[in-house]
Amino acid sequence: MTAESVSASPVRFDSVTKRYPGADSVAVEELSFEVPAGEICVLVGPSGCGKTTALRMVNRTVEMTSGDILIGGRSVKEGDPARLRREIGYVIQQIGLFPHRTISQNIGTVPALLGWDKERIAARAAELLELIGLDPEYGDRYPAQLSGGQQQRVGVARALAVDPPVMLMDEPFGAIDPINRSRLQNEFLRLQAELKKTVLFVTHDVDEAIKMGDRVAVLKKGGHLAQYATPTELLMEPADDFVEDFVGADRALKRLALMRVRDVDLWTAPLAQAGDPAEPVRTAVAAAEVPHALLVDAENRPLGWLSARDLDGEQVPATPDSVADPLIDADSVLRDGLASLLQSGSLYAPVVDARGRLAGVLSVEIVSDFLASDEASESELTAAERPHD
Amino acid sequence: MSGTINHGLAQLAAVDQGFFTDRSGGGCIQDNKLFCPGWVADNYDRYVHPTLQHLVLVGSAVAAGFLIAFALAIFAHRHRWLQTPFLAGTGILYTIPSISFFFLLLPITGRGALTAIIALTAFNLQIIFRNVTNGLRNVPANVTEAATGIGMTPSQVLWRVELPLALPEVIAGLRIATVSTVALATLAVFANGGGLGTEIVTGSNITFKTGIIVAGSIAVIMAILFDAVLLLIGKLLAPWKRKQALV
Amino acid sequence: MIPLPALTLPTAAFGLFGDAFNFVFDGREAETGGVTVGGTSQVLDLAAKQLEVTLLALAVAILLAMPVGLWLGHRQKGEFLAVSAGNAGRAIPELALIALMAAAIGVGLVNLVVALAILGIPPILTNTYVGISQVDRASVEAARGMGMTETAIVRKVELPLAVPTIMGGVRTAAINIIATATIAPLAGILTLGDFIIARNVYGDAGVLAGAILVALMALALEGTLAGIQWAMTSKGLKLKRS
């Protein structure tokens, strides 16, 4: 398992138990699960349930009491822990950048430990700075000269420095404000789509778990695995009361964040262009799913809703009574689509593709039907293709 | 009883006439005025040797104190339970007055510069030990955790992360130790250790004001220069502190 | 004392330590002949003198430095003054100070106490300032909010919280003062240091005895002050430190 030859390795927990010396209860007990190569597995659970302990046993900053952890089929117990750690990226909540070293030196720490030459380290640092979207001039700054969010990006870059097949991230975005956290999450998902690392990600925030995870391991006190499933399964079929409780009463609504508008069956509305005869449109409206006609232009871009009065005349008018507002982006998630509908107080809204052309009509009823159906479980998405909101 | 003791004192205070009439200075010296610039201008060369001796005393004592205290601090960093006994031990050495220490060593090392250096070293240990220990303790836990987590061995964590971060406090300790030692080393004269003290207790004389002022001033200036040099070294070795201050 | 023929050095040391022991308890004839020097009564006299000048000087230093440090620290002003005082104080050569004081102003108890107090002021001033100004401002604001007067804030909030730091300064001052009081015979006040300085009178036994007595006295003073600090430190602070 050399860092450069393998881009990702599966990680397997095999009856892993940890009892801290002097503690009367176990921190992690008989934990078993497998994370396939290239996936993000999120460990989530209440405070003190053993998430950090489980994570740290992978790079042996905590030594397990019994059981084994295999990375790419090889036990982490083999060999020297410092060697092992250089091949595993590690990001902690408090970031832990070295205050006395520049950003480039921080990023180049593990390459330097592995004996890379100066030019190669510098090139790698520059490459990673670009990858995390920091200006090259930041390379010569010290950590104290960066914002919290920038520091956290550097922490991720440092962990990625030697392209490790496995990344461990312990509440990496925990100390960041909500807006920046969401941005960092999206950035990381974009990176991951490219890098396809095996990532073990700890959080106590269910929303973050659902957003980031290809799989989610819900832990109970004592490191018991309550459920190990995809986010959709977790929301649709919580294994027990604990998981159901932990996921929250609004778990149904959370599913709306897993679905894009274009992936549900949208309704169709009768269409008309300015100057068309009004009579056939009136007939169509009477029979349609959506009881209003949409005025579109030659490119099929929605211009507005045609009211009964608009259609009173011989021809369809060029300026309808109500404009097409809101317009919903087909790529946005269902949750945001619903939010737009509710905000504008309308029952229907046209959905448009990236070029503004009509893709269908979203209604509140579609959303409620979706929530009532099992469709969510069938149309699960992987984290990489998951929408970034 | 008091007669006997005054006899001892009189020996020290006896006026060395040869010294006073030495070269020029004229009436100022005869009257033992507070400060005689003319005499200083004619006699500055007599301070060269004591000054160099003083530098050797201070340099050796601080260097030895640093090496020992630094080694103790690093050892106690690995074995935490040793910190309390080390602190107590160096504390006792710090508390024993140097002048007393000189003569406690008398049966072992006799009189001379070595005795003075040992006593001054003993005085230094606590100051440096305490600062190195505090410096290491004040390194944020998340930084050492990250260093271990990305694959540094314990000695790499120590030398590449903990000690560089402790450096400002280590230098602060060295500054305190050095400045105090420059002042204390004037007492080395009592151990026959040389140094600027020989120009304060001149021969058997402690009443020559100009001599006291010149020797005392050289010691103060030496302390200030040492302090400034160490301050500068600290700034050069800890560039992250400088840049931080600029922002 | 068991003689060890193979180890000449320690034997010699034991021998001299034995002489020093005799010097303290029985006294011996002066090197200069005639009178008997040493013995418990002279030892106690000189020890009492050394303690007296030390405590006097320490008291003067505390009385002068502590109110200034408290005031500056409470107002959060004069940091430069308070901190530079500490730095400058360390650079004063004790020997030159005592010698100059004696030569230029004159020998005597008052002059000696003034000179020793000068050595004690800087560490007490600096540590009092630092101790007070480092007290969590939230505690002070809370006290002010509850309607405490400024003096009550100093006495009931800042001072108790700053005890460890202030006492650290007092202990540094005390160590320096008692050490320097050893050379007080140069300023005409006879302390235990006379045994050390006037070797031509007391001989090597007297010198060693003086060195041992001074060391023990300094350690005893330091131990006592450490005990006082412990007693004065509030329980809450002791908990936090452990």
Ligand SMILES: Nc1ncnc2c1ncn2[C@@H]1O[C@H](COP(=O)(O)OP(=O)(O)OP(=O)(O)O)[C@@H](O)[C@H]1O
């Ligand atoms: N070094 C240690 N020594 C003893 N007990 C420990 C140690 N570290 C953790 N524990 C205990 O083990 C249990 C699990 O701790 P762990 O840090 O893994 O929890 P966590 O799930 O990461 O919690 P959080 O969400 O608060 O970070 C807790 O009961 C904790 O008190």
Ligand SMILES: [Mg+2]
């Ligand atoms: Mg944790």
